Amino acid sequence: MAPSMWSNFPRALALVASLACFNTAQGSDEALWPLQTYKSSSIKTPYMNVTKMGQTEPGYLFFAPQDILRGTGHPSIYSDDGQLVWQGANGNQSALQPQMLDGEPVIAYWEGYNGEGFGFGHxxxxxxxxxxxxxxxxxxxxxxxxxxxxxMTFSSCIDIHESQITENGTILVTAVNVTQADLSSVGGPKHGWIQDGIIYEIDIKTNEILFRWSAYEHVDEVPMTYDIAPFGASGAGTGTNKTDPWGYPHLNSIAKYEEHYLVSSRYMCSIFWIASDGSIDWHLHGRTGGDFNLTLDTSFCYQHDVRIEAQSADSVTLGLHNNDNTEFTGSSSFTTGMVIELELQGSKKVTLKRRMWDAGDPVFAQSQGSYQGLGNDHVLQDHGAVPKIEEYDENGATVMRAWFGYSDSMMQTYRAYRYPWTGRPSTKPDVVACPSGENTAVYVSWNGATDVDSWKVYSGSQVKKTAQRSGFETTILVSGLSKGEDVTVEAVGGDGDGTRSASARVGVNC
Known part of the structure; x- marks a missing residue:
């Protein structure tokens, strides 16, 4: 994760907010990405600048934009036309993923307190x-x-990087424990400190720990010499004390396949296949190959969100977001999506199957990001520190690009996913009614609702007008209403059919 995004976020919140206010007062609003605002809701959310060049896969976009300059962050759902669907409470979130639990769709995300590239939360x-x-x-x-x-103490020490639910009702998470270690083998202090990376599998309903694996406890199999992050580099730490531990190994994704765990280490540029007894069955290093032999164009580094695309007894195919840039290397390589095949027997060759990037608008992302294989061989990719989401078709052509911040701004998100979703909010629709010339403009929204077809405007028991829903907030011009008159709005269609808002008085809260 990028320290520019996460470093001491809560403590910096008030300062960042005051700086944003100062900048606004000085007339520098142009430095801030514009926000969508609404009459019927206090929600403010980044505009999504969406360009479509082809057919995208169905589903909504799930991500948690963090606006560092304004000091805000929200788990969010958007539609492909850039319209907000749902915004959650303001907070410091990461690793948002729509998933399935007990046969039902859910949203999982981390929330808590951030350190220098890692965090402590739930x-x-x-x-x-x-x-x-x-x-x-x-x-x-x-x-x-x-x-x-x-x-300072914390009630929960789950790290920011993972929230993967398994088919067995468990969840995979990472954690970082600041640990004393001898760093002399890699040119560091003998009595040094590291960010030991730990993975856990936890039962969701009971919080029982079912599996635990520590990189440092397996240092013979995961030597520090694999780590590429130099001492003292931005985000990597000096290793000289427990307040500035060295970034060994910076684990950033976990997935479970039967009894094995696929684990990605950013600073080691490595992917590990770990057995249920904690032993490592194989190791792929993006620079040296590790147990495999890299071939043309299969090198990678500082990768995120590694997942299995296909698997057999003889080979495994991996999809990943290949940053190949960091804060300490600068921006020198295009950030791409990659699909690589590993031969598990014989030559142990690594072969490039696909590489995806937006040739018309390439990105150099120094941190974060995600890769998601969709149906019909489409791929969705988020670029983390660069506020851009892309979708590619089966031929690698870009069929959608969506910006939600300036390329050099501090609007970021760790991951983004596309997923089908039916929102069933337990709240009521929000309504404001304002005089507008000879008519009344009735503004209605329902945070999180996905399948409302239209809205009925009532004055008492009389239907004054019915209008098609249009985006997050629908504006309905109604004649024959007087200032001070009470109106309600009713949802038509979908799971929330017949749900009515509280009454709104014309001319109030306008």
Missing amino acids: ISILNSSYDEIHRVTLDCKEQSFVTIFDP
Whole structure:
């Protein structure tokens, strides 16, 4: 993760907000990405500048934009036309993923307190009504965690990087424990400190830990010499004390396939296949090959969101977001999506199957990002530190690009996904009615609703007008209403059919 995004976020919040206000007062609003605002809701959300060049796959876009200059962040859902569908509460979120739990669609995301590229928090799991149904935690004291903020304590020590739900009702998460270590083998201090990367599999309903694996506890199989991050580099730490530990190994994604765990290490430029007993069955290094032999165009580094695309006894095919840039290397390589095939027997050759990038608008992302294989061989890719989402077709052509911030701004998101979704908010629609010439403009929105077809405007028991829903907020011009008169609006169609708003008085809250 990018330290520019995450470094001491909560403590910097007030300062950032005051700086944003100062900039606004000085007439420099142009430095801030514009926000969508609404009459019927207090929600403010980044505009999505969407360009489509072809047919995209169905589903909504899920991501959590963090506006560092304004000091805001929200888990969010958007439609392909750039319209907001749902915005959650303001907070510091990461690793948002729409997934399935017990046969039902859910949203899972991390929320908590950030350090220098890692954090301490919990995983919230929301149902289709956007209610938190589970909160997954990791007891810091029970797990003997040391943090860079000691003696500050935290109730949960789950890291920012992963929230992957398995088919068995468990969740995979990462954690970072600041640990003393001998760093002399890699040119560091003998009595040094590291960010030991740990993965956990936790039962969602009980919080019981079912699996735990620590990189440092397996240092013989995961030597520090694999790590590429130089001491003292931005985000990597000096390793000289526990408030500035060295970034070994910076784990950033986990996925489980039967009894094995696929684990990505950013600073090692490595992917590990870990057995249920903690041993490593194979290791792919993006620069040297590790247990494999890299071939033309298969080198990668600082990658994110590694997942299996296909698997057999003889080979495995991986999809990944290949940053190949960091804060300390600069921006020298295009950020791409990659699909590579690993031969598990014989020559152990690595072969490039696909590489995807937006040739008309290339990106150099230094951190974060995600890769998602969709139907029909489409791929969705988010660029993390660069506020851009792309979709590619089966031929690698860009069929959608969506910006939600300036390329050099501090609007970012860790991951983005496309997913089918039916929102069933437990709230009521929001309504404001304002005089507009000889008519009344009735503004209605329903945060999180996805399948409303139209709206009926009532005055008492009389239907004054019916209008098709249009985007997050629909504006309905109604004649024959007087200032001070009460109106209500009713949803037509979908799961929320017949749900009415509270009454709104014409001319109030305009």
